[in-house]
Amino acid sequence: MxxxxxxxxxxxxxxxxxxxxxxxxxxxxxxxxxxxxxxxxxxxxxxxxxxxxxxxxxxxxxxxxxxxxxxxxxxxxxxxxxxxxxxxxxxxxxxxxxxxxxxxxxxxxxxxxxxxxxxxxxxxxxxxxxxxxxxxxxxxxxxxxxxxxxxxxxxxxxxxxxxxxxxxxxxxxxxxxxxxxxxxxxxxxxxxxxxxxxxxTAHVAVPLKEDTPLQDYQLKEFDPKRFRFENQLGPVSVIFKEMLFDPVKDKAMVHLVVAEEEMTQHLWVAVVRRGKIWRVCKADGQSVLPTPGIARAIELVCEQARPPEARFARGDQGRGRT
Ligand SMILES: C[S@@+](CC[C@H](N)C(=O)[O-])C[C@H]1O[C@@H](n2cnc3c(N)ncnc32)[C@H](O)[C@@H]1O
CATH class of the missing domain: 3.40.50.150 (Vaccinia Virus protein VP39)
Known part of the structure; x- marks a missing residue:
């Protein structure tokens, strides 16, 4: 080896x-x-x-x-x-x-x-x-x-x-x-x-930070042309950088910067068609630590990827775990 x-x-x-x-x-x-x-x-x-x-x-x-x-x-x-x-x-x-x-x-x-x-x-x-x-x-x-x-x-x-x-x-x-x-x-x-x-000379206890479980989300509809991401600013800030869409694979990749506490991470969220539904999840192959900010950013993409008229209607968003 x-x-x-x-x-x-x-x-x-x-x-x-x-x-x-x-x-x-x-x-x-x-x-x-x-x-x-x-x-x-x-x-x-x-x-x-x-x-x-x-x-x-x-x-x-x-x-x-x-x-x-x-x-x-x-x-x-x-x-x-x-x-x-x-x-x-x-x-x-x-x-x-x-x-x-x-x-x-x-x-x-x-x-x-x-x-x-x-x-x-x-x-x-x-x-x-x-x-x-x-x-x-x-x-x-x-x-x-x-x-x-x-x-x-x-x-x-x-x-x-x-x-x-x-x-x-x-x-x-x-x-x-x-x-x-x-x-x-x-x-x-x-x-x-x-x-x-x-x-x-004296011990100060600071516990280890645990990983935050990251959720997958499901949408019934997704239109990449209408996708708009509203930045979120606050203790967890999520800033939109760009979105790439591959019409052959029916796959969008949303690039975000997530800043929380003292850490800033780049994140790609995938929105990809699987049969009749669209799956929203962290894209594979990234060096991202699973923090509350990363979990929130994936959730925000899901919320904002829904058609505006469906945003306040409950029920088209399912959850699964990655
Ligand atoms: C001024 S340079 C000194 C580099 C080296 N120690 C030397 O004496 O030549 C500071 C280094 O610290 C790194 N650095 C700054 N903040 C850091 C952080 N929060 N975590 C890890 N590395 C950091 C920078 O990337 C940079 O390479």
């Missing part, structure tokens, strides 16, 4: 049982936003007795990291880089759903996006909520290391620590991680960076 370090998190049973995945019980370290994978790969190679999970949401950087892992792993000979796995996912969703509480030894994040503009502060990753989530997944005595060139971001993270169960310690360090962004800031004149180490 060909070894692949990529975990297809949307296709497998969640949470991931990392000792089963790595086939051993070893200290587990996680790197958020590994970029080109330099630190992740170097750490895994230097510490064969520890297991490493890298999280990155940028596909191009993930791809370049996979190339480096493949180069280092050769043809899969013994001793190759077997203690590293990568996830292409938002770190918030990863820690919510893929890591069992109290199982991670250390989390690293080098040069997280500082979002310096005032209106963008809400995008910063290390919020009070996220720090509580990290705490819940760390073992007692575990910790988080964050390195940043941005003094305001470091100070902002320290202000997020209330009731997170972490004790902070910070210091200035010279370049020592040799990552793309460390080199970039160093070349631009930064001689030192802020290294913030958060040690877990």
């Amino acid at each position: 060909v070894f692949s370090p990529v975990i297809p998190h949307h296709q497998i049973k969640r949470p991931v049982l990392w000792p089963e995945e790595f086939r051993r019980l070893a200290p587990l370290e996680v790197e958020i936003g590994f970029g080109l994978g330099e630190f992740l790969i170097r750490s895994a190679a230097a510490h064969p007795g520890r297991d490493y999970v890298g999280i990155e949401q940028h596909w191009e950087r993930m791809h370049r990291t996979l190339e480096r892992i493949a180069e280092m792993s050769g043809a899969g000979e013994p001793g190759s880089l077997r203690n590293v796995r990568v996830l292409k996912i938002d770190a918030r969703a990863a820690f919510e759903r893929l890591f069992v509480p109290e199982t991670v030894d250390h989390v690293h994040c080098l040069f997280p996006c500082p979002w310096p503009k005032k209106g963008h502060v809400k995008h910063r990753l290390f919020s009070n909520t996220f720090l509580k989530l990290l705490n819940s997944r760390l073992k007692r005595g575990g910790g988080v290391t964050i390195v940043t060139d941005s003094a305001p971001y470091q100070a902002w993270i320290r202000r997020q620590l209330d009731a997170t169960g972490f004790e902070p310690a910070s210091r200035m360090v010279g370049p020592r991680y040799d990552t793309k962004f460390e080199r970039k800031w160093h070349n631009e004149g930064h001689k030192e960076f802020h290294e913030l180490v958060l040690t877990k």
Whole structure:
């Protein structure tokens, strides 16, 4: 079997049982936003007795990291880089759903996006909520290391620590991680960076997020020419992007963006003729996590795919489970 370090998190049973995945019980370290994978790969190679999970949401950087892992792993000979796995996912969703509480030894994040503009502060990753989530997944005595060139971001993270169960310690360090962004800031004149180490001193419980069951719907009628989708804005926002229709297959594909809590996902919903009825369901082959927002988006397509005159009439909509 060909070894692949990529975990297809949307296709497998969640949470991931990392000792089963790595086939051993070893200290587990996680790197958020590994970029080109330099630190992740170097750490895994230097510490064969520890297991490493890298999280990155940028596909191009993930791809370049996979190339480096493949180069280092050769043809899969013994001793190759077997203690590293990568996830292409938002770190918030990863820690919510893929890591069992109290199982991670250390989390690293080098040069997280500082979002310096005032209106963008809400995008910063290390919020009070996220720090509580990290705490819940760390073992007692575990910790988080964050390195940043941005003094305001470091100070902002320290202000997020209330009731997170972490004790902070910070210091200035010279370049020592040799990552793309460390080199970039160093070349631009930064001689030192802020290294913030958060040690877990008390446990904060944040339960694992469960999958939401996704329903199939049935319609008696569907006219793709008359289909209009009204965006929904609120705690769950569902934004229409486009609809494609194949008249040969009698199949429509509706592309939506679903934003909820701190997660944004792209979703394709299929509306496809099956005999006398039209089936509305999540299209196959997507890396989508089944959340309440995704369930609502499929339901909205069903509601809005019904002919306007039938929208308020009950009875032409059946439900089945996917
Ligand atoms: C400034 S770059 C730093 C990359 C690398 N650590 C380095 O030092 O060169 C920040 C990285 O974090 C990733 N990232 C940002 N937010 C993320 C999130 N919520 N989940 C996973 N990765 C994230 C970005 O895609 C980007 O690759």
